Amino acid sequence: MKKIRSEIVLLLVFIFGTSLFLQSALAAAPVILSLRAVSGVTSNLDSSNNYTTTPSLSASTELVIIALDTDVPSVCSLSSDSGMASPETTVSTTSHSFSAISVSAGSTTHRYLQCMDTATSTNTAIYDLVIFVDDAPVPDIPVADLVAGTYNDPPKTVTITSEVGTVIDYRFILAGQDFDEINFCGVYPDNCVQDDDNSVTLTISATQTIRARACDYAGSLNCSDPTLAEWAYVITSTTFTVTPSAGANGTISPSTAQTINSGSTTTFTVTPSSGYTATVGGTCGGSLVGTTYTTNAITANCTVSATFASTENQVVAPTTSPAAGTYSSAQSVTLSSTTDGDTIYYTTDGSTPTTSSALYSGAISISSTTTLKAIAVKSGMTDSTVMSSLFTISTGTGVANVSAGADKTVGAPTTLIGLATGTGLTYEWTKQSGPGAITFGSSTSATTTVSATVDGTYVLRLTATDGSDGTAYDDMTLIWDSAPPTATFDSFGTTDTTPQLAGTSTGSPVSVNLYIGSATYTATLSSDGTWTAGITSALTPNAYNVRVRAFDLAGNYNDNYVVLTISSGTSTTTTTTSTSSSSSSSENNSKKIKNTSKFVKGGDTIVQTGKRFPKNAKVLLFYQNSNGSYNAPQMIKTDDDGKFSIKYVVKKTPGVYNWFAQDYNSGTRSWSKYRVK
Structure with missing residues (x-):
């Protein structure tokens, strides 16, 4: 059963004549600092002494307590008699609470309030407190699919939903802001959104608190209690510092320390001077391909160090026979170098060889998939660059037709569907490149969910292995884009009932829609981000709050609200940067x-x-x-x-x-x- 809505409206009415008379009559009267109605929850009245709350009631009777504070010690009386002849309750001091008042649902009652300064015997005006209890139903409170708490893998998404037939009002409560339950959006409107649906999906990228209510704006205007629907999300992110350096005869870029999220990789461009070759070391670990050095996943502060050696007196790198490739049987691999008198060292575990690695003395037997790396050294000369050769040994029925699926552009966790043919297959998803960390739902399943921590382009690889260690792989590109695009236009007025609207956009939207009432209009986008949209159904003279929604390829969207005024008189225009307002038949200066x-x-x-x-x-x-x-x-x-x-x-x-x-x-x-x- 829905809760009973109690709307208590306390309206101050001065029953003395003009304001000028009141100013002189009340010059020494006590000042009422605050006036409250307590009804299930305690809330201050607004500046017009209006009060609305939605407590949980067990019956159709509401108990209301009138409470107030004054600036000086006073005697305050509450009466059902407008002349205050027979006060039913009298209290003193500066903080006053009166006894409960019983009001039946659907009825209105009056109480009259007056205070007197005990030192000067000066009275305030008599206030007429109109108390009304409405028994209209209240919407159920909204629910969120992401529980409040601490998360360290932003961004997160939360969907807030209310019952069908209502709409969601939500606002972000920022540090230092008090929450005003009466004027839900009035105190901090920049942080408040009145949605037009009973479901809204939000992206949480930083610590923030969200409060929401469900409102029946189409009917009774009732809203659920916003104090019962609040979610505090704390977003943490661990970062580490990667410090690059470069020796003489070359450069590394970027050359300054980089702040990297935990678990992410980063890249540097290493450029040797002419006649030199680059070697990259340091504590981060990683690999150099061409001039691009990609670190391993960063889990602590670390360094990337580039050194450069002359190629004029450098040992030639070893070569293999047979060449790297895929074979159906074990291979006997020999290493050689064209530099006379050199010595070759090698590894078969993928690590970088040094003079402490295995000394090459004869053919190397490779019976399973192996990465063979080798260097050649000679006294008086610079060591060779590192040779790296992958030998894939597939002695089973084979693995083929590996597919990582189509490339995707998304802004929320998505599903990857991989395929391969073969016998006894196992799978592994890995990140090959990209600016942030990748999280797989199950990295060892062909089908998995995936999400990223940082917007950007990622290359993901699906590797399939058969029962005899035969492997094959396929790469796909994942563009992670969690930032919504925007679109808007300048507010204006016109007498044209089918105006042509034009505006701008940012964030590369693929579609811009305009919503006016129940009608939807799709804009035509230009390559420079501008757009136009024609209103094909004639609008009646009125002020319309046009919702402009921009969509991108990842499914992100953002709404802006712009006022379009259709008048029946002479066309007038008011832009959003104007400091004066236009006058038309839709405006009434008597208000x-x-x-x-x-x-x-x-x-x-x-x-x-x-x-x-x-x-x-x-x-x-x-x-x-x-x-x-x-x-x-x-x-x-x-x-x-x-x-x-x-x-x-x-x-x-x-x-x-x-x-x-x-x-x-x-x-x-x-x-x-x-x-x-």
């Missing part, structure tokens, strides 16, 4: 919105208010971002007088920012702005 201050600094709190809106009606609030676009709208309700008020903490760079309030039903708007210094 006034304003800020407590027109000039603020980052971190300041301002109060934004509106009046002359329909009573107890839905209003959409749109806030401009630093990049000129607008956030998804925040939905609020006006009070019995058609007013609203919200708090807003400024988190923007210096500049002028617009915001506007739109009547949910009529679409009429009222604009305001403020300047961040």
